[in-house]
Amino acid sequence: MIYTITLNPSLDYVMMVNELKNGETNRSQAEKIYPGGKGFNVSRILNEFGIANKAIGLAAGFSGLEIDRLLNEKGIDHELIFMAEGFSRINIKLKGSEETEINGAGPKADAMVIKRLKQILDTMNEDDTAALCGSLCQGIDSSTFASILSLLKSKGVRLIVDMSNEALLNSLAYEPWLIKPNLSELCELWKRPIHSLNELRDAMMFCSQRKAQNVLVSLGKDGAVLLDEQQRLYYCSAPAGEVKNSVGAGDSMLAGFLTAYMQSQSYEKALRMGVACGSATAFNDDLAKLKQIMSYYEGLNVRSLNADESRLAEIVE
Known part of the structure; x- marks a missing residue:
């Protein structure tokens, strides 16, 4: 349960x-x-x-x-x-x-x-x-x-x-399976600003070294980054759309991530579904519905961070 x-x-x-x-x-x-x-x-x-x-x-x-x-x-x-x-x-x-x-x-x-x-x-x-x-x-x-x-x-x-x-x-210290800060919250946790890809990676590693097993960082309109328990970094960009609602977008991302991981045991699919859910809520007046979520999910791709470093570097600078 x-x-x-x-x-x-x-x-x-x-x-x-x-x-x-x-x-x-x-x-x-x-x-x-x-x-x-x-x-x-x-x-x-x-x-x-x-x-x-x-x-x-x-x-x-x-x-x-x-x-x-x-x-x-x-x-x-x-x-x-x-x-x-x-x-x-x-x-x-x-x-x-x-x-x-x-x-x-x-x-x-x-x-x-x-x-x-x-x-x-x-x-x-x-x-x-x-x-x-x-x-x-x-x-x-x-x-x-x-x-x-x-x-x-x-x-x-x-x-x-x-x-x-x-x-x-x-x-x-209690070894959470997952934490989900946004970029601002990660900066507060790390106690310094994040201006580069290396700093983003270092901040996520800061959490991992303190026993967080998986670190999911939401980047708002730019998607999300995941550092998994094997120290692998993944990035998923968000779909384009008109933002109508910021309330509950991060919570929707968490629910989507958890749902997809439970069903597939795949962190890549979990990240993809998380971004789909967060985006669907952001583009809606209320929390997203399943049909909306799946329509965005189909168009998303998750990439290894190393394959997309230049794009992510632009986001955090």
């Missing part, structure tokens, strides 16, 4: 605004509400492929109840652990010529919530995959997060980490 774990989910309130004027009353042209959270997005794409999965998340208050309702509406198998106080954060996404986001802080997890979370994790075994996605909620400090990672490692779970900053750095 695949478990997606979202420790700080949100209710995403998306507003279409032609032009945002600071200091004035602005009116939207349309609004939509989604269950927000990187793990939930991964689960939605896994569902498109018919891959069995369960979404685990923390929630609170009226907004947590709405997240629960929306997950049920979308047919996502899930378990939310509710906190006694506060409410799940509400993130405002303003979409127009540019995208502006205002993300809430979220509630604070208490000892009982963390205990229940660990009880769920303790039921997992070596046949399971756990994807830790997004930010940490208040109440889960570095020590508590380390205990969560340690528990998952002790159960033999295949661990995926799609987080950033300190949480991602601290996870490396």
